[in-house]
Amino acid sequence: MLFITIQDLEAAINYWRSQSPASGEELHLCIEASALAKPYALMIVQGSQRVPMDVLDETAKSAIQTFLKDTKTN
Numbered sequence: 001m002l003f004i005t006i007q008d009l010e011a012a013i014n015y016w017r018s019q020s021p022a023s024g025e026e027l028h029l030c031i032e033a034s035a036l037a038k039p040y041a042l043m044i045v046q047g048s049q050r051v052p053m054d055v056l057d058e059t060a061k062s063a064i065q066t067f068l069k070d071t072k073t074n
Helices: 006-019 031-046 058-072
Strands: 003-005 050-052
Touching (some): 003 006, 006 031, 006 058, 031 050, 031 058
Antiparallel strands (some): 003 050
């Protein structure tokens, strides 16, 4: 089972925010950052340091996989 750390989630959120900054007067996050923010917030509340990849929804999985592919190979 693959796990994602809270540090990787935070870095992925920041990556997506830099790729697609918040928009509108409400400063809406892009879809990817928003999808990652939900499990990130739960991890903070629960005091978790990692989360199984399979608990993420498809948007969050795709966002974290793209982040890891784009940043871990460079």
